[in-house]
Amino acid sequence: MAEVRGCDIPEDVYYWPEKHVWARPADDGTVTVGVTDVAQHLAHSIISAMPKGAGKKVKRGRSLGTIESGKWVGPVTAPVTGEVIEPNPLLASDPGVINRDPYGDGWYVRMQPDDWAGESAELVTGTDGVAAYEAFLEAEGITCRE
Template identity: 55%
Template sequence: MSKGCNLPEELYYFIEKHVWAKPEDDGTVLVGMTDVAQSLAGKIIVVSLRSLDKTLARGKSAGTLESGKWVGTIPTPVAGKVVAINEQLKKQPSLINSDPYGEGWLIRVQPDDWQADQAILATGVEGVAQYRSKLEAEGIECNS
């Protein structure tokens, strides 16, 4: 935890964009918003995700999100093809607020080159320390 933010060490973070990636045993990668992102956004009311089979470049939009105080795109930390979207978010967008690393995941991607993406993302104790430094520098605190 940093400033009230939950930052699991096993995830891979695209720190600048407040999104995470988690490699799965089947070779796919789950993508979601961090606790920091959901905290900054506030109560999420609408989530619109890219369609299945859509190929995304790293940093491009995986979908859009609307909260009481923010509307914007959600960049993907991994390049590849969307092989699953979290349909539950259509009915319960607040899952991103309550469980950003579990039931609030956004998309599952078949990565083009996980090794290359992984090398750019922050992970582990060092990655979480980098993320904490950014949060402190920007005065960001989570209220989760």
């Protein structure tokens, strides 16, 4: 896993850096989505997470559900268009798992994307993805060491 400005940015997922979300495609065509280490760091202690339920269709750029920290409720942005097939059931009882393990047990939803091949081209991944995320963090002056 790459460390960029103190943030964990693994190379094996796809990012939308401005929205601080990641997507990981599976062999069965589904995509797991979550928020990045940067997002959980900026949010501090996440006290609630409410993903949309299975069956909900969400367009890329729209909200997949909400996260709350410090009295602020914000959306988790869909990196691709598709249908939620499973919200992470762990989040209802333990939303802090997003802070502890944002790329693992703290995933947000699993989706069935409409057009992964097309829309994933809008995301960044691999070493180029890490570099693009790093450039964004640098431009915004964000580190995970604060």
